[in-house]
Structures are given as structure tokens and as C-alpha cells.
Amino acid sequence: MMTAEAITNAGVLDLAEMSVRDANATLQAATEGAFTLRNPGGRHALACGLMHPVSVTVEGHAGYYCGGMNKEAEITIRGNAGTGVAENIMSGIVRVTGDASQSAGATGHGGLVVIEGNASARCGISMKGVDIVVGGNVGHMSAFMAQAGNLVVLGDAGEDLGDSIYEARLFVRGSVKRLGTDCIEKEMRPEHVAIVAGLLDRAGLFADPSEFRRYGSARRLYNFKIDNVGSY
């Protein structure tokens, strides 16, 4: 049996043999190193609340809220993720090699969320500075009330993209089924192409940045003052 001391900086945590609570306590206590979570079995709240630059690989499908509140850690889910993956991420990277369910990256303040497959409804809901790159499609109501950050979608977006959006930037390569209230298409200027190119590079996904179209707020719905634009 592994001791807590032996796995402080590296190790395999097998959820067939230990509880999620114990596994998370080990990950949260580590300040560096690489860990593998085996047999996740769709359990909820895996690798949550990590505050140090550790690396975690989840070998299989995760349940709800995996990688929630992440700060500095790099988490890779080798499979699908349930509702709210990387919710309220502060920094670091959360990567899903499969699909993500609803509300991926919800309320994220910073860091990078990469969904290599599809994300379903409400991806990036209320995002507050996080960057989200989705290799496939996003479902309806994505970037709902998004406040800051970038959402890059290599596939298509569902209905009501960017509904009630504040100041986040939305980049979609494919079709948008319907734009949400107060969300409009905007000019794709060279600096936006550069943003998309940089995010694709960080995400390790390949696409021509010039193929993306940009969407954002028409600023008719909230009380926007041009004098304050520098604050955003």
C-alpha cells in the first residue's frame, strides 16, 4: 500500500481502491509532480480545487465538476467529462480528450479549457476571463452572459450563442444556428486572427485561424459606457 508520503509528488491513485475524497486530498496536498487517476468510473468532483502546478491524468470518463476551481494544475481527462467540467477555473489547463457535457468551463475566471470533442449546452456560461477551445461543436446557449475571455469553436454552435453577452469574444469556424439576444457578428481583424492562432496553438488543435468568424456583444442590453472600455 502506498503511503501519503510516497505519493506526495507523483503516483497512481486508483479509485477502485480509494475514495474520491482521499484521492482529492492527496492531489490538493501535492505542490508539484504528476499523478494518474485510474478507474474514475464517472465519479463526480474528481481533481477539484487543485491550487499548485501538479499534472493529473484521469484515465477514463469523469462525472460532474471534474477539475472544478482549478488553479495552476494541468488536468487531462482521457475520456468524456460530465456537467460542469472545469467550472470556475482560475488558471492552469483542463483538457478533455472526448466530449464534455453541459456548462463546460462555467464561470471560469482564467486559464485554458480544451474540449477536443464536442461540448453540449451552455459551454462557457457566464465565463469571466477563461479561454475555452472546443474541437467539435457547442450546444445551445453557449457563452450565455459571458463577461470576458475567449471561446473558440472549431465546429458549429447551437441556438442562442452568446445570449445576453457582455465583453467575451466568441470565434466560430462553422455555422451558428442562431445568435442569442444582443449577440452580433463582428469584424475579424488581424488582432483577432492572432488571438485565435495563439489559442489553437496552446490547445494543440489545428485549423486555419482565418476561417473563423467573430461574435460579440452589441452592447444594447446592458448599460455600457464607451468611456469605460479600457476597464474590460
Place this chain on the structure above:
Amino acid sequence: MCGIVGLYLKDEALQPRLGALMAKMLAEMTERGPDSAGFAVYRDGPPVPTLSCLGPVGFDWDAAAASLASATGTTVDVERIADHALLRVAGDLRAARAHLIDAFPAIDVLATGEAIEIFKGVGDPMEVARVFGLEGRSGTHGIAHTRMATESAVTIAGSHPFSTGPDTCLVHNGSLSNHFLLRGFLEARGEKLQTENDSEVAAAFLSWRMREGDTLKEALEAALKRLDGFYTLTIGTRDGFAVLRDPIACKPAVLAETDQWVAMASEFRAIAQLPGVEHARIWEPEPGVVYSWGGEGMRAAA
């Protein structure tokens, strides 16, 4: 919140293990619905017309069977399990159901059909599974439900699945906001509802549409227009099952398919223990899209 699971077997070799596989799936959904539970199993083997019934403590099932035999002019056998009874009849199941509901207000007819059997109870879902022997049951497919009640009382009859017609049943995660109006509409068209539950109204709606000639797919498409509220529905039929989520996808669902089975659950963890899951195609059903599986009859229906 509620939990739903469904398992449709493609590989006949798994049929003896249907109940055991479903019990593990149901156990994982206990946290989503700890107040009551129920399951429907579609038996393998030859058709046996059966009414799955629930009655109060001390209910005289033999008297009910005798009354039913006399009213329908057929023989009726009784198999009792706890507060349930399976009445095996020959003849018109719809007429038998109507007779029991009219003549014995104390009982609930949970299901009628040639393959379906439904059992339900309040309390710990695994205790409900144990009392009714889910683990030992064989069959072709089944659906099950763990309930966290929102719209009506925690009662045995208010537990899911709800029967939607011969060999057809439904489980529901969500809540309907127009069930009261729809109830009156459906009762005026001859549907016999037995509880105050909103999900039973959804079941009766599908039953009414299919009695009017809709295929299951058409009935579910009509439901998309008429049911107001949140729902993930899983529907069992004689030889298949279907899944439908409301257009804004308020309630979760995961589908998984291998060469041996198709599984549906509210969350992946209920599917995680199925044999061969590491090779399954796993996806989240799109909102407002009807998904269905089954044999020739089911394909024709869908």
C-alpha cells in the same frame, strides 16, 4: 432530481443477467432519487398476458381474480410478491385493466402486456430491488427509476415507471408545468389516470396518441409540442426503447452502445460497470431529438 436507467440487450447470451446488470445501474442512481424506485422488465420467452398490480395490505387478490375472470370470461392466475400481484389472464388486457380500476378502487394497475412486468416501492431503491428480486430476473430489456419527488406525494403508486399502454412504459426525470390542464384533456378522451403524478400524465399522453394511430416516434414528436416543462423520458416498448429530452435539455442523459447492448442513464457512472463498456460508443443525446432502438416492430413504430 431523479435517476433513470435503461438497458436493451442485443446479445441473447446476456438475457439471464438483465436484472443483475440493471440492479447495478439502479444502485448508482440511488443518490439522485432516494425516496422511491421502480423498474420494468420485459421478460424473454413466450408471451404471457399479465397485469402488474399494486394493492393495500391484506387485499384479497383471489377475490379480484375471480371478479376479473367472471367479467372477462377467462381464467386468471395470481402470482403475489409483497404488496404486488401479477394477474395472468387470457383475453383483452385493456378491458381487464378497465374492470380492475373500476371494480377495485383500492388497487393500482401498474402495467399490462405480454412481456412487461412493473414493480415499485418507496424507500431505498436497493431495498425495492431486493424485495422484488430484480437481480435474479432475466429478460430482453428494462428501464428503472429512482425518484426525488417534486410534483406529487411520495407514494408507491406515484413511483415510476408509468405504463403508457400495452407493453409500453415511461420513466421521467423532470417536472411538467401543464399536467393539470393536460390531465383534464386526456380524461375527456378516455384515458384512465390513477395518481396525481405529472409523469403519469406524460404516459397517458403517449398512450392516447398511440391509440389514435400515432407511431411511437409520432407520439413523442407530439409530446415535444404539448408537454410544457422539463423532461428526460425513457420509454420501454415490447421490443425496444426510446429516449427523449426536452428542447432546452434541462435534465441529463447519457447513451452508450456496444454490439451487445444499448444503455441509457442519467449519468455515466450508472453505465460504467456494464460489460464491454470500454468499447462502447458513448454520447449525450441531443435536446428535442427522438432516439429509439429495437426489433422490426420497434423500427416500424419508430
